Amino acid sequence: MNKTEFVEILAKRTNLSKAKCNLVLEEFKSAVIEICSKGEEVKLRNFGKFSLQEKKMRRFLNPQTKRYYFCKPKKVVSFKSFDNFKYAVT
Numbered sequence: 001m002n003k004t005e006f007v008e009i010l011a012k013r014t015n016l017s018k019a020k021c022n023l024v025l026e027e028f029k030s031a032v033i034e035i036c037s038k039g040e041e042v043k044l045r046n047f048g049k050f051s052l053q054e055k056k057m058r059r060f061l062n063p064q065t066k067r068y069y070f071c072k073p074k075k076v077v078s079f080k081s082f083d084n085f086k087y088a089v090t
Contacts, residue, residue: 036077048081 003025010021032042032050042050057073081089 033077046082047085048079050077050079052076053078 007018007021007025010016010025011018014021035042036050036052039052041052052075055071055074055076058071059068060071061068
């Protein structure tokens, strides 16, 4: 499912326009990014937790050239679902 399909489903369930649902989704995304960039976590009860994680520098092999390269350390936003959400899906 892509973003457009998700916004359509959200609009049908909430009886809001697609433009308003898209705006809500974009604002949610930007709020999560802003909060996580400060090093804080976003916990949504019965859903999950968004947090910032630091990936260490790592070495990887290019199989075609047989040369090793290094990935720079970076920060990524990760999502961990809570147990009740996890079990509801399965």
